[in-house]
Structures are given as structure tokens and as C-alpha cells.
């Protein structure tokens with residue numbers, strides 16, 4: 291599989307492939323960006339609010355994304371806020387698996403992830 295095909299496989303909007311391929315070739319030649327990085331950014335953006343909104347209506351065409359230097363996008367990772375069900379402290383830390391610990395010294399409950 292070519293680099294482009296790998297990218298195309300993960301890109302959620304499968305429209306105007308020929309244009310995407312053209313953009314891929316041009317941008318690759320000019321910026322020599324890393325294919326894995328581009329794929330990682332796409333994967334992260336797929337989980338972003340903007341791309342999930344309205345069934346992906348706001349996802350740009352791959353060609354547009356590439357010409358805009360999409361692989362450089364900084365994707366904000368969703369920060370999940372957990373609250374201790376016992377003392378309502380927000381000071382909880384990730385433990386193993388899906389367990390979280392409440393750091394309140396008077397509480398120290400295990401907070402279940404959800």
C-alpha cells in the first residue's frame with residue numbers, strides 16, 4: 291500500500307480522491323511531512339467535536355485538509371473531569387485500568403471510570 295492509500299484509509303471523508311492524491315503529492319514533495327504523523331492527527335481529529343458534529347458534515351475534503359497543512363494541526367485531547375462520588379472532590383488521579391483514586395486524604399475512595 292502506498293503512503294497515500296494508508297492515509298486515505300483512515301481519512302473519514304472519502305470524496306474527491308483524485309484531488310486528495312494530487313494534494314498529497316504536492317504537499318509531500320514540498321513539506322516532506324511524516325505519513326504516520328498525518329495519520330495520527332487524522333485519528334485524533336476524528337474524535338474531536340468539530341469532526342463528530344452533524345455526522346461529520348464539517349470534515350473538510352482531504353485535499354483541502356492537506357493543502358492547509360492539516361498534519362500540523364494541534365488536536366486538543368478531551369480532558370475528562372472526574373469527580374469523587376463520595377466527597378465531590380475533583381482531585382482524582384488515574385489508577386490502573388478504569389479505576390481512579392480520590393486524593394482527598396479524608397476520603398481516599400476509588401472512583402470508578404465511566
Ligand SMILES: [Zn+2]
Nearest residue numbers: 374377392397
Ligand atoms: Zn473523595
